[in-house]
Amino acid sequence: MKEKVEQKLRATFGDAIISVDEFKGQVSVEVSRGRIAEVCRLLKEDPELSFNYLSDLCGADMLNFEDLSARKAYLAIEHDLRPDQLPPSERFVVVYQLTSLKNKERLRLKVKVDGENPSCPSVTDIFPSANWCEREAFDMFGIEFDGHPDLRRMYMPEEYEYHPLRKDFPLMGVPGSIPLPRK
Amino acid sequence: MPEEKENISQILKALEDRDTNVVLEDPLENYMVLNMGPQHPATHGVLRLLVKLDGETVVDCIPELGYLHRGYEKIAEASTYMEFIPHTDRLDYISPIANNVAFALAVEKVAGVEAPPRAQYIRVIGAELARISSHLMAIGAMAMDVGAITVFLWAFREREKLYDVFDLLTGVRFTTSYTRIGGVAQDLTDETKQAIKKFIDEFPKNLEDISKMLNRNRIFLDRTVGVGVIDAQSALDIGFSGPNLRACGVDFDLRTFSPYLVYDQLSFNVITAKDGDCFSRYMVRMTEMLESAKIVEQALNKIPNGPTKADLPKKVLPEKERVYTKMEELIHDFVIVNDGVSPAPGDVYVATEGSKGELGFYIISDGSGHPWRLKIRSPSFCSLQALPILLKGQMISDVVAIIGSIDPIMGEADK
Numbered sequence: 001m002k003e004k005v006e007q008k009l010r011a012t013f014g015d016a017i018i019s020v021d022e023f024k025g026q027v028s029v030e031v032s033r034g035r036i037a038e039v040c041r042l043l044k045e046d047p048e049l050s051f052n053y054l055s056d057l058c059g060a061d062m063l064n065f066e067d068l069s070a071r072k073a074y075l076a077i078e079h080d081l082r083p084d085q086l087p088p089s090e091r092f093v094v095v096y097q098l099t100s101l102k103n104k105e106r107l108r109l110k111v112k113v114d115g116e117n118p119s120c121p122s123v124t125d126i127f128p129s130a131n132w133c134e135r136e137a138f139d140m141f142g143i144e145f146d147g148h149p150d151l152r153r154m155y156m157p158e159e160y161e162y163h164p165l166r167k168d169f170p171l172m173g174v175p176g177s178i179p180l181p182r183k
Numbered sequence: 184m185p186e187e188k189e190n191i192s193q194i195l196k197a198l199e200d201r202d203t204n205v206v207l208e209d210p211l212e213n214y215m216v217l218n219m220g221p222q223h224p225a226t227h228g229v230l231r232l233l234v235k236l237d238g239e240t241v242v243d244c245i246p247e248l249g250y251l252h253r254g255y256e257k258i259a260e261a262s263t264y265m266e267f268i269p270h271t272d273r274l275d276y277i278s279p280i281a282n283n284v285a286f287a288l289a290v291e292k293v294a295g296v297e298a299p300p301r302a303q304y305i306r307v308i309g310a311e312l313a314r315i316s317s318h319l320m321a322i323g324a325m326a327m328d329v330g331a332i333t334v335f336l337w338a339f340r341e342r343e344k345l346y347d348v349f350d351l352l353t354g355v356r357f358t359t360s361y362t363r364i365g366g367v368a369q370d371l372t373d374e375t376k377q378a379i380k381k382f383i384d385e386f387p388k389n390l391e392d393i394s395k396m397l398n399r400n401r402i403f404l405d406r407t408v409g410v411g412v413i414d415a416q417s418a419l420d421i422g423f424s425g426p427n428l429r430a431c432g433v434d435f436d437l438r439t440f441s442p443y444l445v446y447d448q449l450s451f452n453v454i455t456a457k458d459g460d461c462f463s464r465y466m467v468r469m470t471e472m473l474e475s476a477k478i479v480e481q482a483l484n485k486i487p488n489g490p491t492k493a494d495l496p497k498k499v500l501p502e503k504e505r506v507y508t509k510m511e512e513l514i515h516d517f518v519i520v521n522d523g524v525s526p527a528p529g530d531v532y533v534a535t536e537g538s539k540g541e542l543g544f545y546i547i548s549d550g551s552g553h554p555w556r557l558k559i560r561s562p563s564f565c566s567l568q569a570l571p572i573l574l575k576g577q578m579i580s581d582v583v584a585i586i587g588s589i590d591p592i593m594g595e596a597d598k
Contacts, residue, residue, distance in 0.1 A: 023529040024292060053419055053435075055534065056560040060547055065555065095545065097532050097560070101419075101433070104440055108532060129422030132568045140256075155249035155597065164257060171261050 001105050002027045005049065012042060028108035036096075036111045037121045037147075043098060043107065044126055051098035051107055054123075057133035059141040060093045063115075063167040091115030092143055096123070119144040140165035214242060219582065221250045227324060227586060228593030230567070236579060244574045244582075246567055251597035259557035263523030264290045264364060265500070267557070272358035274561065275595040277320045278313035278538040279359045280306075280349070287362035288443060289533035289544035294364065294526035296498050302366040303444045304486040308379065309352065309361060310444075310535075311475040311482075315386070316345045317538035317590075318426075318468040318475075325465060325587030326397060329406040334396050341389055344382055351375040364524050365499030366492030376483060383476050383483075394469055407461035411573040411585035414459055421572060422565035425540025427589050430467045431459035437536035449481045461588035468590075498524045523552025532560075539563050539590060563596040 006020045009029065016035040021028050031039050043051040092113040099106050113120050122145035123130045132154060134145040139153040142163040152158060162169055162177060195216070215236045221229040229250035235243040255274070259267050271286045272279040284306045291297060298306070323338030346356045352375050353359040353368065361368050397403045413423070415431040428435055436453040438446040454470040456463035493499045500519055501512040528550040534543035540562030549555040566589045573585050 024295075024531050026531055028530070054422065055424075055541060056532070056543060056545060056558065058545060058556075058558040060556040060558075062555075065549060095530075095558075097543070097545065101435055101440075106441075106532070108530075128420045129565060129568060132564065153249075155252040157249075164254060169257075171257060 051100045053099040054127035056097040059137035122148040263552045269360045278317035280309035281313040283362040285535040293531045296365045301489045302491045314538040321590035328583040328587040412460045421569045426467045429455045430463035464588045561595040563591040
């Protein structure tokens, strides 16, 4: 499966396919940010591959993923929220879990997204189920999905300022960030 | 059109100001916006719907989620894999064992642990009993939403028996936290086995009673047949899974799609229906419960003897009595509880057939005892996304039947 997918994708997209990895028998393909929608469309519409079901879409914050001491700091109950910290150029990852019902296979796509003004093309017109998942990723990480029809917050209140699943957001939250209901 | 917009904003403002007297130029010419939930008995928790009505017909609907958002994905990042198991109970709280099993499988996949055969059989038994419990709840609640209260009581009578079984199996009735990384918390005793056998023997007859109440019931049929129809392609596109998707005729069942545990050694049918309406979803659930009962029966007959935890002292918690009496086990227990299972860096996505659909956990491991990122792919979240499609053009009174038929659990949808 891995070879077939790699060959097809590389033939069409060339350098936009950054890497193809296998871990514990699961294949993930890293795609450059601009081409993700086209890659999804090809994987869905190719009759041989037919990855026609998007199981899941999620974001992840890889801030200081390599740095053990920083990682430990995020686990502390309260740590300072420091938005001025340097956002690395490839801070976020958006992960797509595709499923092919025909071939009984799964494939994972990954897109690295910039830390400053994170944005990523939306795949809602290819997989409508991405709609709420993208809203959730926007809510939790602040990743803007270009071309999304209704990019509102999924869980948090609309006027909430922060993106809670970012690693620099403290575990116990920011005091006073959610106003109490009016009397 | 601008006039209509103005009316809507006027209504919304009135709602915000708690003003009960809105005077519009011509009230009959307008759409009405109805707020349903989050505190509504038929929304199965804290689902909020904004329904736009033309008379009694639903024109559009916006579901609002987040009233039960507890931030489990953030909590997971600060707890060890073991510590997160009790939180999985509270996702789909109608079938907690199924969630425990799904999470344990995901962690085992990334950590390279495999549970021994006896534990795998026990997990299958637990997960299938949880499926029966969940489907009973779905059917009972849906029937009650369309007016058949007796069915709800009968379904709860069966669930009560199941809770007694869970009590024997796990030691707890509701929030089971039954699995451990590499096995299950306690063994299946002969007494439990007898209790499960007794339940499984009586269950088909009791289910028959429920189906006699509903399957040819004129009122129930009028309320469900042809209501909330979705075709197979739209269902796939919008992310339906589990019984909801199978009711549209797609035989997508993860137990056969990518067999996990010991499902490949058990024989069962994947139940599908054709119409994709509320009645099909009801029928799929009814028939699936019988299949689950069959699976449990086979698993009880086939279950081998042996340990219930993998023999991997560095990753799997030792038995409690050994912790208290042996030095080595005490050290391992201490290390595992404090530092946790530390899988190699990498990421896996493991999905199981939960009772509501594809329940998946995506774990990014950084090599420490905590997941770097844990994403819960909850089936209810994806099913709820289809509500605007299902509701469009239906009557206001069918809204409750449709919500009941897709069986959402807000604990899972809101995480």
